[in-house]
Each structure stands twice: as C-alpha cells, then as structure tokens.
Amino acid sequence: MIHHFGAFAGYRTHVSFMPKQGIGVVAMINENAAGFFLPDFVANCAYALILDEDGAEICDAEREDLVQQAHTGLEQIRQTFQVRPDMPPRPLAAYTGRYYHPAMGSLAIARRGEQLHAVLGLVETVLDPWQGDILRMEFGGAGTALNFDFSGETTQATSVTLQGYQMDRMSAGTSSRFGN
Numbered sequence: 001m002i003h004h005f006g007a008f009a010g011y012r013t014h015v016s017f018m019p020k021q022g023i024g025v026v027a028m029i030n031e032n033a034a035g036f037f038l039p040d041f042v043a044n045c046a047y048a049l050i051l052d053e054d055g056a057e058i059c060d061a062e063r064e065d066l067v068q069q070a071h072t073g074l075e076q077i078r079q080t081f082q083v084r085p086d087m088p089p090r091p092l093a094a095y096t097g098r099y100y101h102p103a104m105g106s107l108a109i110a111r112r113g114e115q116l117h118a119v120l121g122l123v124e125t126v127l128d129p130w131q132g133d134i135l136r137m138e139f140g141g142a143g144t145a146l147n148f149d150f151s152g153e154t155t156q157a158t159s160v161t162l163q164g165y166q167m168d169r170m171s172a173g174t175s176s177r178f179g180n
Helices: 038-051 055-082
Strands: 002-008 011-018 023-029 097-101 105-112 115-120 123-131 134-139 142-149 159-162 165-169
Touching: 011 038, 023 038, 038 055, 097 159, 105 159, 123 142
Parallel strands: none
Antiparallel strands: 002 011, 011 023, 097 105, 097 165, 105 115, 115 123, 123 134, 134 142, 142 159, 159 165
C-alpha cells in the first residue's frame, strides 16, 4: 500500500493506493477534532467492501467504535468551552499592539468594542479568552494559542508566542523589515 495522511487546522485527509489490486481511496473531512479518524474509517471500509467477503461486518464493528470516539471527543470539546472565561484577566488594551518575528511577519492585535481582533498577513480573526494570558484565535476551523508575556513592571504585553515563535512588541512608530 502507498499512502499519505495529513491534517491542517480544521481538515484531515487520507490518501492510499493498492497498486497490485488497482484500487485507491481518497477521503477528506473538514474537521479534525471529534471526527479525526473518519477518513481512515471510510478508506478501511472501502477496501474491506471491495476486497473482503465480510467487509460489511467489519465496517459495522468499526463504525460503533468510531461513533463512541466521536461522542467522547465532542464531550471533551464541550467541557473545554464551558470552562473558558468571558474576558481575559487584564484590560483589553494590555494586549493590543503590533508584534513581530522575522519568520512570522507582523501580528496586529486591536480592540473592537468588547473583543480583541488579530490580523496576521491577510487573515483576521477574533481572539477568545482561554486560560490566563493565553488567548485563542481560530484560522480555518482549528484554534491556535497566543501566549502573551507581561515581563517586568509593564501594563502592556512585551511579547506574544505563536506556534513556538516569540513575537516581540513593536514600538510605536516602527515598522517591520517588510513594511507590514
């Protein structure tokens, strides 16, 4: 079997081929939390139905396990959302500003009403409180954490960590090397 599986925020894929049998399956889903294993289930059932006389029985048994996994995953997601705070622990102005890292470019955080908005490149999203000074942004269906650092005696965040990159606050009137 030749295969490649992958996932990106909000998406999951399964691509596999059985050259000797002359068959292949491509399964994709626009969700990668509770239904993470669904593309694999679809592919396994397709192969079982085509290659095995007992394929329908195999799929029925697997389906029950998958449904249970999905229910468990959804319940965990619901519980996570229930414990989220309504507002971050500091005033919204403490998080606003522009942050920069050479590999990531600039990230702008602005207040709009009672919400914080993030702009990274051409994408804009709302920030949601998560835990303490960690806020969550969602691009394309899955969340990413922004961990704000308040070092020293400051009321403004000095940096934010995004996907392992520390983005430092830019001083007022400065711009990044790329002008954004």
